[in-house]
Amino acid sequence: MTNLDWRAATRHRLFWPVAVLVALLLINVPFTPGFFAIHVRAGHLYGSLVNILIFSAPIVLVALGMTLVIATGGIDLSVGAVLAIAGAASCLYISKETDQNSLSGVLIAVAIGLGAGLVCGAWNGWLVAGRGVQPIVATLILMVAGRGVAQLITSGQIITINSNTPFGVIGGYWLGFPFSVLLIAVMVTLAVVLTRRTALGLLIESVGGNAEASRLVGIRARRIKLMAYIFCGLCAALAGLINSSNLSAADSNNAGLWIELDAILAVVIGGTSLLGGRFYLGGTVIGALIIETLQNTIFTIGVPTQTNLVFKAVMVIFVFLLQSPAFRAKVFRRRARPSAPAVADAAPPATLTTSEVGR
Amino acid sequence: MSALLRDKRLPVLVTAILFIAMFAGGASRYQNQNFLSVQVIANLFIDNGYLLVAAIGATFVILTGGIDLSVGSIVGFTTMLTAWLVQQQHWPVLVVIPLVLAVGCLGGYLMGYVIHYFEIQPFIVTLAGLFLFRGLCLVISKESISIDDRTISKLALYQVQLPGGTFLSLGAVTSLVFLAAAAFVLHYTTFGRRVYAIGGNEQSALLMGVPVARTKVAVYTISGFCSALAGLLFTLYIQSGDPLHAVGLELDAIAAVVIGGTLLTGGAGYVVGTMLGVLVIGLIKTIISYEGTLSSWWIKVLTGALLLAFILLQRVIGSRGRAAPLPAR
Numbered sequence: 001m002t003n004l005d006w007r008a009a010t011r012h013r014l015f016w017p018v019a020v021l022v023a024l025l026l027i028n029v030p031f032t033p034g035f036f037a038i039h040v041r042a043g044h045l046y047g048s049l050v051n052i053l054i055f056s057a058p059i060v061l062v063a064l065g066m067t068l069v070i071a072t073g074g075i076d077l078s079v080g081a082v083l084a085i086a087g088a089a090s091c092l093y094i095s096k097e098t099d100q101n102s103l104s105g106v107l108i109a110v111a112i113g114l115g116a117g118l119v120c121g122a123w124n125g126w127l128v129a130g131r132g133v134q135p136i137v138a139t140l141i142l143m144v145a146g147r148g149v150a151q152l153i154t155s156g157q158i159i160t161i162n163s164n165t166p167f168g169v170i171g172g173y174w175l176g177f178p179f180s181v182l183l184i185a186v187m188v189t190l191a192v193v194l195t196r197r198t199a200l201g202l203l204i205e206s207v208g209g210n211a212e213a214s215r216l217v218g219i220r221a222r223r224i225k226l227m228a229y230i231f232c233g234l235c236a237a238l239a240g241l242i243n244s245s246n247l248s249a250a251d252s253n254n255a256g257l258w259i260e261l262d263a264i265l266a267v268v269i270g271g272t273s274l275l276g277g278r279f280y281l282g283g284t285v286i287g288a289l290i291i292e293t294l295q296n297t298i299f300t301i302g303v304p305t306q307t308n309l310v311f312k313a314v315m316v317i318f319v320f321l322l323q324s325p326a327f328r329a330k331v332f333r334r335r336a337r338p339s340a341p342a343v344a345d346a347a348p349p350a351t352l353t354t355s356e357v358g359r
Numbered sequence: 360m361s362a363l364l365r366d367k368r369l370p371v372l373v374t375a376i377l378f379i380a381m382f383a384g385g386a387s388r389y390q391n392q393n394f395l396s397v398q399v400i401a402n403l404f405i406d407n408g409y410l411l412v413a414a415i416g417a418t419f420v421i422l423t424g425g426i427d428l429s430v431g432s433i434v435g436f437t438t439m440l441t442a443w444l445v446q447q448q449h450w451p452v453l454v455v456i457p458l459v460l461a462v463g464c465l466g467g468y469l470m471g472y473v474i475h476y477f478e479i480q481p482f483i484v485t486l487a488g489l490f491l492f493r494g495l496c497l498v499i500s501k502e503s504i505s506i507d508d509r510t511i512s513k514l515a516l517y518q519v520q521l522p523g524g525t526f527l528s529l530g531a532v533t534s535l536v537f538l539a540a541a542a543f544v545l546h547y548t549t550f551g552r553r554v555y556a557i558g559g560n561e562q563s564a565l566l567m568g569v570p571v572a573r574t575k576v577a578v579y580t581i582s583g584f585c586s587a588l589a590g591l592l593f594t595l596y597i598q599s600g601d602p603l604h605a606v607g608l609e610l611d612a613i614a615a616v617v618i619g620g621t622l623l624t625g626g627a628g629y630v631v632g633t634m635l636g637v638l639v640i641g642l643i644k645t646i647i648s649y650e651g652t653l654s655s656w657w658i659k660v661l662t663g664a665l666l667l668a669f670i671l672l673q674r675v676i677g678s679r680g681r682a683a684p685l686p687a688r
Contacts, residue, residue: 075482127667131671131674132674133670133671133674134623134624136426136482136623137617137623137670138670140610140613140614140666141663141666141667141670142663143610144610144614144659144662144663144666145659145660145662145663145664145666145667146663147656147659148656148657148658148659148660148663149660151654151656151659152654152656152657152660155654156654156656261486261489261490264483264486268483274480274482274483306494306497306498306501307494307497307498308494308497309490309491309493309494309497310490310491310494310495310497310498311494312490312494313487313488313489313490313491313494314491316483316486316487316490317473317484317487317491320479320483320484320487321473321477321479324477324478324479325478326476326477326478327477327479330476330477
């Protein structure tokens with residue numbers, strides 16, 4: 001009986017991501033005494049776990065938006081550039097203010113940053129849904145041009161701001177809690193409720209599965225796609241605000257550099273297929289935490305930081321090889337036979353839907 | 360009119376016209392600064408020879424409907440490896456050159472193998488390649504290594520004189536020879552036809568008896584080779600190795616391919632178009648440097664705008680006589 005439970009547990013789609021995360025966290029224990037300890041110091045929550053959560057906030061947010069875009073069968077390469085644009089726009093506004101600590105000024109700056117993200121997302125969505133351009137290509141445009149735009153906003157300089165109370169809070173602490181962690185909790189809850197407690201998630205998956213068929217059954221596929229890209233733009237902008245608030249500056253060159261790759265990786269580790277049609281928000285969050293924990297682990301166990309990228313590359317290859325049915329069939333050929341029914345379980349629904357659409 | 364719109368050579372023609380128009384505009388604007396000379400065009404090849412070679416590799420991959428994001432990293436790694444071997448290990452240049460080219464080929468071959476045999480999207484596999492090679496750069500050294508080897512300096516300063524007082528660097532000549540070779544392979548060999556066939560429809564190509572597996576792996580190997588060669592040309596051009604050399608070069612290469620009229624869905628396009636795309640991007644850089652007051656960030660913005668224009672043009676052309684585009688792979 002327990003044997004059966006164990007098997008069912010290992011087949012759960014979140015089992016391997018969670019196992020990897022736990023393993024990574026455990027690796028830290030011998031190197032950092034009191035790794036799991038969380039204590040309150042000067043009214044703030046402190047601890048290694050809290051740090052990992054705080055630093056993972058931008059990746060979690062960007063990956064959250066990316067999940068929905070990928071679920072519609074698309075991809076958004078421009079998130080790093082959008083992050084930089086949003087940070088640049090809001091920091092520019094604050095730096096022009098006479099009183100950088102005024103709440104109204106900061107709120108306007110936040111609105112400007114989010115507005116920039118909205119416009120960028122809408123632009124991507126228009127190209128993909130309105131003009132029918134391939135998502136990789138459509139968002140490549142903003143990826144190339146966006147960083148240039150961010151540089152033009154900041155005139156090629158790093159804008160530093162001096163707004164500790166209202167703007168600094170976004171990346172700092174609020175009532176003793178790390179604000180960015182609260183923010184991702186709110187955003188994740190919002191996304192989960194909107195997609196899993198309403199029909200929206202189902203609509204997104206059906207658009208990702210087959211956009212044309214969804215349109216024929218009366219789903220407004222274009223509008224769903226547009227909304228996904230706008231949401232992704234907003235998430236990236238929010239990540240940009242957190243990033244700028246952390247640094248008290250807007251660095252258009254390095255803000256969010258390669259975050260699109262981390263985000264895509266997080267989404268795929270979480271079990272969402274890059275082909276679209278299926279998405280797991282919980283998996284994405286765990287994927288993002290894995291990436292941040294990995295970086296943290298590399299740092300704490302004393303691996304030279306320059307091998308960070310090699311580590312990450314090896315992990316990307318490893319994760320994708322394990323997810324590839326062709327690889328599993330080749331390598332685990334003998335062991336695959338007993339679990340063959342599991343593969344068969346997954347296959348029929350897919351073929352069924354396509355044949356239904358065919359009729 | 361519709362016959363013109365259906366012609367596959369139209370995007371290349373548009374790019375050529377754009378290049379001529381931009382050149383004419385530059386010539387009339389900078390009359391006093393000697394813009395209108397053959398040397399300005401020769402300089403385009405001298406300054407962008409490495410991009411041309413990298414973009415030719417990207418053309419092969421994109422023609423099969425794939426994508427290679429590891430270009431910039433392999434270029435960076437090649438500069439680093441060359442600089443390290445020549446400068447710090449004192450290996451002879453004649454040994455180092457074939458070695459780094461072989462490393463590039465091996466990297467491309469491995470990526471192609473994983474893409475084809477394990478059926479993982481090219482986007483992801485080459486992304487891992489991007490991380491891996493950039494990481495390996497940093498493993499060699501975090502600092503940049505400048506090269507003062509005599510053979511390398513001699514090669515870098517070597518000038519090929521052309522009639523009329525203009526000259527080309529060795530890198531530019533190499534890139535042009537390579538361009539001619541690539542055009543020959545794509546248009547006059549069986550291998551070239553197979554590349555187009557796979558890009559048109561992989562399933563049909565397979566049913567027609569095209570050795571899809573071998574061709575696809577070969578295409579990524581070629582791309583790896585091109586990246587390594589581009590890295591060597593870049594090393595000659597800049598005479599140093601740096602872990603941050605050529606970050607984002609893959610985007611320039613892809614942009615050049617798209618501006619040159621190659622369809623990102625695969626199956627249609629010309630390397631000559633890619634050359635024109637590289638020239639257009641190079642000309643943007645030249646004009647901005649002539650302008651003097653404009654921020655160099657306009658290069659990115661303008662490249663993005665051109666990319667947009669050409670992608671929308673592809674949609675206009677693509678929507679006639681072609682079925683709905685294949686989903687991105």
